[in-house]
Amino acid sequence: MSEAVRHTLDHAYSHHIQRLIITGNFALLAGLAPAEVCDWYLAVYADAYEWVELPNTLGMALYGDGGILGSKPYAASGAYIHRMSNFCDGCAYNPTEALTDNACPFNALYWDFLARNEDRLRGNPRLPYVYANWDRMTEDRRQALRAKAADTLQRMEDGKL
Structure with missing residues (x-):
């Protein structure tokens, strides 16, 4: 999480995996307010536009639309994060x-x-x-x-x- 957030704050950008599987997944799992997460994404990413960010964040990452965009929540465990990224390398x-x-x-x-x-x-x-x-x-x-x-x-x- 810290690496994904740090990269976002340093560069106003992050790869799709960081946005979806790390920060979006955490927000979903932790039960954060979808509207607040969407606002944060729009504020921190230089390439964030509502017409793209809201479906991706609200619908896909947060399942905040109840399944209209995605057929299931994009919830993931640490094992999935490990398979799909290198974020677990060197993690405690x-x-x-x-x-x-x-x-x-x-x-x-x-x-x-x-x-x-x-x-x-x-x-x-x-x-x-x-x-x-x-x-x-x-x-x-x-x-x-x-x-x-x-x-x-x-x-x-x-x-x-």
Whole structure:
């Protein structure tokens, strides 16, 4: 996250992967207000125009249109970020871990997002395997993931992460 935001602030630009998979994905998983994220994108990117940015940010990255543009939320875990980018190289967090001290924060946030939005998303035809994985987890693991996500967001709020 820090590298993607730093690059954005330094250059008023970032690659599609940084915008979608890093900052947009984080905003989605963390439950940030879509309108505020859209405003931030418009303010920080030199190439941001509403006619392009709003569909990409609101519809694709944030699923803020409820699925009009994208057929499913573009939510991703640390493992996906690791496969699709080099952002995990040299990171202190392990993209394959979810509950350990060095677990990638995106992992617990990912599962928490799916749990928070289960009523809306479980029936999505593109998400049955995701929810099958959730269903295979023990209740203790699901609760631990939700607690880890809450702790991650609180630590961020407190400036400790």
